[in-house]
Amino acid sequence: MNALAGNYTTADGRKIGGVMMEMKNITLKFGGVTAISDISFDIHEGEIRAIIGPNGAGKSSMLNVISGFYHPQEGEVWFRGKKRPPMKPYEVARQGVARTFQNIALFDGMSTLDNIMTGRLTHMKAPMWRQALWWGGAEAEEVVNRRQVEKIIDFLEIQHIRKTPVGRLPYGLKKRVELARALAAEPKLLLLDEPMAGMNVEEKEDMSRFILDVNDEFGTTIALIEHDMGVVMDLSDRVVVMDYGRKIGDGTPDEVRKNQDVIDAYLGVEH
């Protein structure tokens, strides 16, 4: 296998670093149902890693394991060279993992700006009462955070909706705001749960460009789940394919495309 060993360079000349996160023999069960069974794969620094698979394959469960929302019964999660003990999702977030959700989870009544500001929560040190009163360092801290948020607003080209309540925005823009909020946390690893779901072609093209630009500009490592095969194959450096909770393929888009198990899982196979 070419890529799985360690550092490598992508076709378009990006240098991919060492292993950032490693999943070792993960098994996740809900009662009698095994959602994920004995899966191992890794995510390298700076790469775009996709997890794909048919409905019910266990992709979202996998993302939830990475984000610390689910705790696997078996297996280990290694992050930046250390084995991760069972953690609360907010503790994982503090380690530099941010995510978006499949069915948008924004605060509808709040403006785009305020929604994105919530993404800076992990970077705010002043206690709540100080923030409420703008006491001590709270104001200076807010200025610093606002500056970072404005950079992201500029980056994602959403200046025109800065003060619009999120509930009034069309779907495609909400998705972009969600991405902005995740980026506001300045994550080392960004998890995207079906970033293109329900989008039209033009919105998908925009979102793809933003994902590539985020990876290129901020060097953010990205793990994404996606249904749209075309998008995945174009965007990602390496792909994990899941089916019925098992891993059936892992490699570059080209390798995966030629993998017989993957073809069978997607197209069905005669028994």
Add this chain to the structure above:
Amino acid sequence: MAELTSIPRLLARNSRAYGARPAYREKEFGIWQSWTWSEAEAEIEALALGLLDIGLSPGEHVAIIGRNRPQFYMAMVAVQSVAAVPVPVYQDSVAEEIAYVLDHCGARMAIVEDQEQVDKIIEIRGRLPGLSEILYVDKRGLRKYDHTHLTPLEQVQEMGRASKDRHEAELNRRRDGIGYDDTCVMLYTSGTTGRPKGVVLSNRNIIETSKASAEFDKLTETESVLAYLPMAWVGDFIFSIGQAYWCGFCVNCPEQTSTMYENLHEIGPTYFFAPPRYFEERITILTIRMEDAGAIKRGMYKWFMKLASRVGPRILDGKPVGVLDRVLYAVGNVLVYRPVRNRAGMSNVRVAYTAGEAIGPEIFDFWRSLGINLKQLYGQTEASVFITQQPDNEVRADTVGVPSPGVELRIAESGEVFYRSPGVFVEYYKNAESTASTKDAEGWVATGDAGFIEEGTGHLRIIDRAKDVGKLANGALFAPKYVENKLKFFPNILEAVVHGADREYCTAFINIDLTAVGNWAERNNIAYASYQELAGHQQVLDTVQAHVEEVNRSLATDDMLSGCQIHRFLVLHKELDADDGELTRTRKVRRKIIGEKFHDLVAALYDGSERVSTETEVTYEDGRKGSIKATLEIREAKTVPVEVKTLEDVVEAAE
């Protein structure tokens, strides 16, 4: 003091005289960033030195492609500083159009905004042997590109600063060598027919015109304007460079194209220019918002707007108005007019202009009744904008004003308007034939518009494009634009194309306004998936029909144009679009192209059929093509019977 005979010299003057005053502002990262005149001078000098360093020679052309940003305005002046010629290009042009312009002017370099523009240039680069460098402002997404001939603008400035010692003498030599009659800028006219032409404007053209027009409206260094109209359009060059440098006032650039309304509100310019479409759009938005407001607010708004339309323009013109009306108007000012002006970003406007198309009297009076000094001007690229404009207190919807200072007017026997002024262009670049057919040896230029000078007031009235004015088969006068404008005054109608030259009667294509009609549909629970579906909806057709019939009634009362009533019409299945070549980049209708492209629809309008099926090719923003199919209903509109008047009758009556 050196004579003020070039833009770089005006820059030096401004830096001395207004050094600490703002020259440019741009909203970035949510905050208005500004450059003073002395900072702007330093930026421009650094870039000019950098351009010398990468080998830009005198007289070479540099294309500028991007939205209104201080960097591009400064880049244009930097290009001028090394005696080269800036050529601003419409940023939304597709690669093919850009290729034509860059090839025609033999551009040596292109200064562009971002990846989108870089991609377009790279796509056409093979056909442009003269193009050696691409400079860009926004580096996003460009990291992985081959940077052999692709450089960030900032880096060129760095190179300029680093090589100052080597190039300073050369820069001074070139800057001082610029003559008054040397080329200041080259602008490509959109052209409603044929290929765009490169209009060469000299320093004399730009500076004389800016000086005269600034004096006409008493503009000073304290004005502030919002630069949002395309940089490739002559008006923007005159307002944001010519007048701004002559007066030393501040040019503000919006954060994004889509934040223009908000930014306008924040800046509150003192001097404002917008095409009629803009003023229509704002009224549409305001009307929609008021329909959603509570009953009390709505009632108050209606009552006071009625009062304003009765007395507002008279108060603005200083004409006598009764005491009671004045008091009521003052109350309305606090309750309604001032808030509306504020929302529209017009609180500080001292002078506002509209031009480019005729503006509807209702729309014009609406803004004037709010106390905004909105005036009309008439101009074109070849005149460095100004031909006629309306002086304060002589403002009317149906004229375009008196000749601007220094402009002479002449009406030819054919009715075509000719002018001569210091602003008259030098030539069409590499097109002696067109130059000769437009400008004669004595410097008179044909406008291509038919019009007449009103007796008594000396105001110019424009009838229509001279080549569009024609006759119906029965000899009645046919002026399509006049009728189209009447149609477009309805918020529901975005665009109209009237046919009728040498035909039995007039017919029309209509484009509905998706904002206005969409809002109506939402309020009436009418579901629709696309423009096409809404355009074919029975109730929408009924509404449009009512509008057409109202226009017919109004036309029937017009002596000259009663023959132009619309007998049959259809609502088009697609919006007319510049990308499909149906409109110019400044959104003027290209009659001939539309006539050819939709010839089947035109035929159906005249053969009495009730429906017509058609298929049309469309171009998407990224240049890909697709097609849409539709079956359109053709409606008959009621007309008012009138006596046929021919052109000769009208001329006779006028004499």
